[in-house]
Amino acid sequence: xxxxxxxxxxxxxxxxxxxxxxxxxxxxxxxxxxxxxxxxxxxxxxxxxxxxxxxxxxxxxxxxxxxxxxxxxxxxxxxxxxxxxxx
Numbered sequence: 001x002x003x004x005x006x007x008x009x010x011x012x013x014x015x016x017x018x019x020x021x022x023x024x025x026x027x028x029x030x031x032x033x034x035x036x037x038x039x040x041x042x043x044x045x046x047x048x049x050x051x052x053x054x055x056x057x058x059x060x061x062x063x064x065x066x067x068x069x070x071x072x073x074x075x076x077x078x079x080x081x082x083x084x085x086x087x
Contacts, residue, residue, distance in 0.1 A: 008027050008035070010031050010064065033073050039058040
């Protein structure tokens with residue numbers, strides 16, 4: 001890893017030991033997911049792409065860009081966990 005640098009998504013420093021995305025090395029891992037997949041609302045299908053009645057949700061208000069990225073990463077991880085009835 002190169003010396004500490006600023007993440008292209010959140011602007012926080014990427015430090016030695018931080019998980020980085022293999023294909024987008026200028027990002028924290030979670031930030032790379034957020035930058036490519038969109039907001040937590042988009043990942044869950046509740047953003048304005050899907051909801052047209054004025055109740056669309058994107059990222060929760062008042063959180064940082066890195067916190068928004070972590071929400072998406074946690075959601076993706078949750079969706080990947082084996083559950084009964086799924087292959």
